[in-house]
Amino acid sequence: MQQQIESVIFASEEAITLQVIRQVTGVEMDSAALQEVVEAINREYLESGRPFSIHRIAGGYRMLSREEFAPLLRKLLAPKIRRRLSRSILEVLSVVAYHQPVTRGEIQQIRGVSPDYAIDRLMERGFIEVQGRADTPGRPLQYGTTKEFLDLFHLSSLKDLPKLREIKEILREHEEQEYLSQSGGEKLSPAATGQESGAGDYDREEKG
DSSP: OHHHHHHHHHHOSSOBOHHHHHHHHOOOOOHHHHHHHHHHHHHHHHHTTOSEEEEEETTEEEEEEOGGGHHHHHHHHGGGOOSOOOHHHHHHHHHHHHHOSEEHHHHHHHHSSOOHHHHHHHHHHTSEEEEEEOSSTTOOEEEEEOHHHHHHTTOSSGGGOOOHHHHHHHHHHHHHHHHHHHTTOOOOOHHHHSSSTTSOOOOSOOOO
16 A cells, blocks of 8 residues: 555656545545555655655645755756746746735735736746635736645645745845856756746746
């Protein structure tokens, strides 16, 4: 049973839920039992010095490399990471994450420029979604983050969001390393390389 669970988590490209694990393996268990199996697997990984472990993120489980190996893996993945989330799109995403549910007008009020392009791109990528309408004149749409957003940033829930000042540090580093990349440097931004496939594929600035 443990090997079955380990294999399906290993093979999944995104966080895999208990329901899917049950369907694929045919093993009936509750979340507590699954957590015990995952902890047993992780103990084996730790004892054998494996460079990865299983994490619970976005309501499911995913196998991730240990943090200390991130710089090495960024070098490996760098050739594949070309088109990245622009700073402006990251800023809009952070506004949605911290102020959700939030309307386009509220985002524009916070940032001072139209968020339309960024919202459209983030919707296409599945990082944000419409979550209702505001109880204000015109009933504008309200936006919030999705499970894909949690999965992308390896978060179990919105409670795990970093502090706003940490987001600002990430954005500043992203801008600095974007400049280095354009100047022939090899450093890559955390927003672009801290995640696996899907970390972002937009390099255009928002219009407006």
